[in-house]
Amino acid sequence: MDDNKTDIKDFLAFAYSFYKTVKEFKINLVYEGEITHQIIKAFTSLTETNMEIDEESTSIQKKVFHVMVESLQNISKHADYLETENQRKEGRGVFMLGKNNGNYCITTGNVIARANVENIKNQLIKINSLDKEGLKTLYKQQIREGRLTHKGGAGLGFIDIAKKTGNKLNFNFLSLNDDFSFFVLTSTISKNI
Amino acid sequence: MEVIKIIGTDDTPNVILDANNNIFEISGRSLPEDVASFYEPILDWLDDYSEEANKKTIFDFKLVYFNTASSKLILDILLKLEEMYEAGKDVLVRWHFPDDDEDMEEAGEEYADIVEVPFEQVGYSLD
Numbered sequence: 001m002d003d004n005k006t007d008i009k010d011f012l013a014f015a016y017s018f019y020k021t022v023k024e025f026k027i028n029l030v031y032e033g034e035i036t037h038q039i040i041k042a043f044t045s046l047t048e049t050n051m052e053i054d055e056e057s058t059s060i061q062k063k064v065f066h067v068m069v070e071s072l073q074n075i076s077k078h079a080d081y082l083e084t085e086n087q088r089k090e091g092r093g094v095f096m097l098g099k100n101n102g103n104y105c106i107t108t109g110n111v112i113a114r115a116n117v118e119n120i121k122n123q124l125i126k127i128n129s130l131d132k133e134g135l136k137t138l139y140k141q142q143i144r145e146g147r148l149t150h151k152g153g154a155g156l157g158f159i160d161i162a163k164k165t166g167n168k169l170n171f172n173f174l175s176l177n178d179d180f181s182f183f184v185l186t187s188t189i190s191k192n193i
Numbered sequence: 194m195e196v197i198k199i200i201g202t203d204d205t206p207n208v209i210l211d212a213n214n215n216i217f218e219i220s221g222r223s224l225p226e227d228v229a230s231f232y233e234p235i236l237d238w239l240d241d242y243s244e245e246a247n248k249k250t251i252f253d254f255k256l257v258y259f260n261t262a263s264s265k266l267i268l269d270i271l272l273k274l275e276e277m278y279e280a281g282k283d284v285l286v287r288w289h290f291p292d293d294d295e296d297m298e299e300a301g302e303e304y305a306d307i308v309e310v311p312f313e314q315v316g317y318s319l320d
Contacts, residue, residue, distance in 0.1 A: 037226040041204060058293060062258065066296075069224055069260050140303055148265055152228050156261035164296060 029097040035076040070157040079110035102191035220255035223263040232266040255289040
């Protein structure tokens with residue numbers, strides 16, 4: 001009984017510290033769960049409305065929309081799952097949208113098989129090494145040579161995000177166990193573009 | 194030939210493929226839940242059309258947004274138009290973009306680089 005009470009107290013404290021952390025990092029939207037087409041539509045539509053209210057330029061609005069769609073679709077198409085979890089489902093992850101000093105920050109986090117880490121890391125390092133022209137060339141090469149996967153992925157998402165934002169992609173891989181890692185990706189849309 | 198007419202939604206584009214009236218147009222937003230199945234009838238239609246194409250085909254793209262998955266399918270459409278052009282048909286692609294949308298203009302330039310088909314960029318004002 002006492003244990004239960006402590007649990008609830010801890011939980012209420014957690015709710016408040018979570019709220020504080022979200023405020024501290026200036027996060028406007030945070031979600032953990034399955035990323036479906038409906039979720040993507042809801043989040044982009046909500047964000048569009050907020051950007052209208054904030055009177056953002058059309059250019060910023062379009063870029064934020066682009067990066068949100070590609071980031072969310074990356075989770076829905078590529079996220080793996082931990083076998084130990086009860087929710088054995090693909091396509092789940094964390095999504096966060098923040099706005100700090102006028103810059104939009106879009107973050108995704110999801111489980112991936114460790115076997116894929118090297119490949120993703122190399123792609124991201126390559127993309128970060130390229131300038132605007134280099135990204136265009138890579139995009140044209142990938143759109144010509146790449147094939148649509150059965151889930152509808154074109155292998156263009158990261159390149160497109162880098163092209164549209166003009167900023168480097170920040171990423172990290174945290175090891176979860178022998179077979180899985182947690183992949184975090186953050187992209188920024190600067191207010192002055 | 195049958196006419197394809199799809200009314201756009203907030204995640205799928207307007208599509209008109211009407212050989213009799215010489216209207217070939219894709220416009221609006223494209224981020225369908227299942228891109229392959231959305232574009233499949235359009236690509237099939239173009240296959241049939243290329244067998245008996247009009248004297249001149251002007252294909253208008255007037256998209257305001259498309260995701261990367263759609264970009265691959267748009268390229269497939271352009272490649273079909275390229276095939277028609279290479280087979281001696283008169284084909285013109287018109288890529289419309291809002292004047293203030295550099296990314297959409299650039300997307301047109303990139304497609305024009307990839308496919309060998311007469312390609313015209315047309316800027317328009319939203320006002």
